Amino acid sequence: MIYPLRLVASVGGAARLLAAKGYRFVLGAHQYGRLTKQTLVRFPLIVKNLNITISHMYTLGIESIPLVTMIALFLGSATVTQAVYQMSGMIPFRYLGALVCKTTVTELAPVITSMVFAGRVATGIAAEVACMKNSEQLDAMNVLRLDPIRYLIVPKTVACIVMLPVLVIWANLMAFTGAALTVALTVDVTMHTYLSGKKIFFDAIDVYVGVGKTAIFGAIVAITGAYFGFTAKGGAEGVGNATTKAVVVSAVLILVFDFVVAILVM
Amino acid sequence: MLLKIEHLRKHFGNQIVLHDVNLVINKGEVLCIIGQSGSGKTVLFRHIIGLMFPDGGRILLENEVISSPTTKPSDFNKVRKRFGILFQGAALFDSMNVGENLAFPLRELTNFTEKEINRKIGDSLEKVGLKEEFKTKMPSELSGGMRSRVGLARAIVMEPEIMLYDEPTSALDPIMTDKVNDLILSLRERLNMTSIVVTHDIGSAYKIADKMAMIHEGKIIFSGTPGEIRQSRNPYIQQFILGQRKRVYALDEAETYAGKVELGKLKPSTKTQPAVGSENLVNKKFEMPARKPPRLPTGGKGR
Numbered sequence A: 001m002i003y004p005l006r007l008v009a010s011v012g013g014a015a016r017l018l019a020a021k022g023y024r025f026v027l028g029a030h031q032y033g034r035l036t037k038q039t040l041v042r043f044p045l046i047v048k049n050l051n052i053t054i055s056h057m058y059t060l061g062i063e064s065i066p067l068v069t070m071i072a073l074f075l076g077s078a079t080v081t082q083a084v085y086q087m088s089g090m091i092p093f094r095y096l097g098a099l100v101c102k103t104t105v106t107e108l109a110p111v112i113t114s115m116v117f118a119g120r121v122a123t124g125i126a127a128e129v130a131c132m133k134n135s136e137q138l139d140a141m142n143v144l145r146l147d148p149i150r151y152l153i154v155p156k157t158v159a160c161i162v163m164l165p166v167l168v169i170w171a172n173l174m175a176f177t178g179a180a181l182t183v184a185l186t187v188d189v190t191m192h193t194y195l196s197g198k199k200i201f202f203d204a205i206d207v208y209v210g211v212g213k214t215a216i217f218g219a220i221v222a223i224t225g226a227y228f229g230f231t232a233k234g235g236a237e238g239v240g241n242a243t244t245k246a247v248v249v250s251a252v253l254i255l256v257f258d259f260v261v262a263i264l265v266m
Numbered sequence B: 001m002l003l004k005i006e007h008l009r010k011h012f013g014n015q016i017v018l019h020d021v022n023l024v025i026n027k028g029e030v031l032c033i034i035g036q037s038g039s040g041k042t043v044l045f046r047h048i049i050g051l052m053f054p055d056g057g058r059i060l061l062e063n064e065v066i067s068s069p070t071t072k073p074s075d076f077n078k079v080r081k082r083f084g085i086l087f088q089g090a091a092l093f094d095s096m097n098v099g100e101n102l103a104f105p106l107r108e109l110t111n112f113t114e115k116e117i118n119r120k121i122g123d124s125l126e127k128v129g130l131k132e133e134f135k136t137k138m139p140s141e142l143s144g145g146m147r148s149r150v151g152l153a154r155a156i157v158m159e160p161e162i163m164l165y166d167e168p169t170s171a172l173d174p175i176m177t178d179k180v181n182d183l184i185l186s187l188r189e190r191l192n193m194t195s196i197v198v199t200h201d202i203g204s205a206y207k208i209a210d211k212m213a214m215i216h217e218g219k220i221i222f223s224g225t226p227g228e229i230r231q232s233r234n235p236y237i238q239q240f241i242l243g244q245r246k247r248v249y250a251l252d253e254a255e256t257y258a259g260k261v262e263l264g265k266l267k268p269s270t271k272t273q274p275a276v277g278s279e280n281l282v283n284k285k286f287e288m289p290a291r292k293p294p295r296l297p298t299g300g301k302g303r
C-alpha cells in the first residue's frame, strides 16, 4: 500500500519541480523577448547619442581585433591540417582549397568568432549592468528619467550588430592567411593546387550569409548580456552567476540561430 | 496637502517591512523621518519615488493615486519628474566623472546650452561645498562624504518639486552637515521645495524639520513638530531621541533580531538602572500616535 503511494508522491514531486523549472524558463523567455522588443524599438534614438555608440564600437569591436586575429590564424591552420589528413588518399587535393574556404566562410569563422566575442562582450555587459543594478545606479537612472535601456543597452547592441560582422570579415581574412601559411610551410600540397582549388566552388552568397548572420549573433550577445545583468541577484556572487549565464546562454543561442539560418538558406 | 500615504503595506518573503504607514506631507514642508536602522525608511522612500510598489495601500499626489498595488512602473513616469532623491549610497554613475554625472540628466532632458549647463554644475557643486576642480574626478576617487554630496548636487540640479534625502548627512562632518541643512532650508525658501529627510542626526532634524515622523515596526508611531516629539512621553521615542539605548527601555536584542518585539511589550531593562524620573513612565500605556503632547507631570511623585 505504502509503496505505490510513495511512488505517486515522488513522481508528483518531480513533476512539480519540473513544472516550476518550466514555468521559470517560460517566464524568463518572455522577459527576454520583452527586453529584445524594448531594445529594438529604441534603436532610432541612437542618432541623438551617436558618440556613446561610437565609443562602444571602439571598445567592443576594435579592441577585440588582436584576440580575433590570433584565433582566426590558428583556425585556418587547423582546418587545413585536418582537411589534408582527412582527404589524403580519398579526395584529390584540388578540392582542398574549396573545402577549407567553404567551411571557414560559412561556419567556422562566423561561429567561432561570435563565441569568442560572446565570451568577451556578453560577460562584460552582464557584469557592468549587474554592478550598476547592485549599486542602485539603475534606480538612479530611472528616477532621473534616464532610460537604462536607451542609454546602456541600445548603444552596446548597435555596436555589436555593426562590429561583429566586421570582426568576422577580418577573421575570414586571417583564417585564409593562416591556412595559406600552413599550406606553404607544412603540409604536402602545393600552393598552386590550394589556391586554384579555392576558386572552384566559390560562391559570394556564402560570404554574405556567413557575415550577415553574425549581425544577429551580435544582437544576441548584447541582449543576452543585458538580460542577465538586469536579472542579476545581489552581491559578488550574483554578478558572477550573471556573467556565467550570459556567456553560456549566448553560446547556445548563437548555435541555435546558426542552425535556423542554415535551414533557411538551404 | 501635497503627498498623502495611506495604509501602505509591503513585505519581502515573510518579513513584513511596512505594516500600515500613514503620512501627510504639505507643500513646502520639511519632514524628517527617524527610526531605527532596518525599520523600513529606505523601503518607504523607494515607494514614494516609484521604484517599488506596495502590496496594499496607496500614495496620493495632489489627490491623484500615483502608487498602488496595481500601478505599473510605466504609469509612474508621468509624475516622476516632480521627484528627486539622494540615495543612501549616492548611486553615482561610476563610469562618468563628477561633472558628467551632473551634466547627464541636464543634457538629455533639458534644452540648456552647454554653457548654461556648465554654470549650473558649478553652482550645484558649490552649494554642496565642492570646488569646481572636482568636476574631473571619478566617483571612485572621492571620499564617502564627497560622494554623498555629489549625489545631492546631482539630485538638486534638476530642481524637483519634492526632494527625498536618505541620510544626507550621516557621512559628513559637523560643518558640512550644517551646510547641507542650510541647503535644504534654502531650497525651500527659494523654490518652495518640499523635502522628506531620513536622518539619524536628531540635532539636524530639530533644526530643519517642520514635522517629524518616527517609524517603528512598519508603522508611523509618531508624527508632529519637533517640539511635540521632545515632549512626547512615549519612552521608546524618548530613548531614541535622547540616544540612550539602555537608560530607560532596552529592546531585548535577541527578540529585536527575531522581529518579535511589539511596541506594547517593551519592558524596562532590568540590567541597567532606570533613569531618574522614569519610574512613573514604566507602566504607562503608549499613546499611539501621540499627536498632542501630553502635559508633563509637574512636580510629580517621581521627581
Ligand SMILES: Nc1ncnc2c1ncn2[C@@H]1O[C@H](COP(=O)(O)OP(=O)(O)OP(=O)(O)O)[C@@H](O)[C@H]1O
Binding pocket: B012, B017, B035, B036, B037, B038, B039, B040, B041, B042, B043, B044, B088
Ligand atoms: N529588496 C529587498 N528585498 C528583501 N528585503 C529587503 C529589501 N529591501 C529592504 N529589505 C528589508 O527591509 C528592511 C528595511 O530595510 P530599509 O533599507 O528600508 O531600512 P532602513 O530603515 O533604511 O535602515 P537604515 O537606517 O540602516 O538605512 C530590512 O530588514 C531589509 O532586510
Ligand SMILES: [Mg+2]
Binding pocket: B041, B042, B043, B088, B166
Ligand atoms: Mg536606509
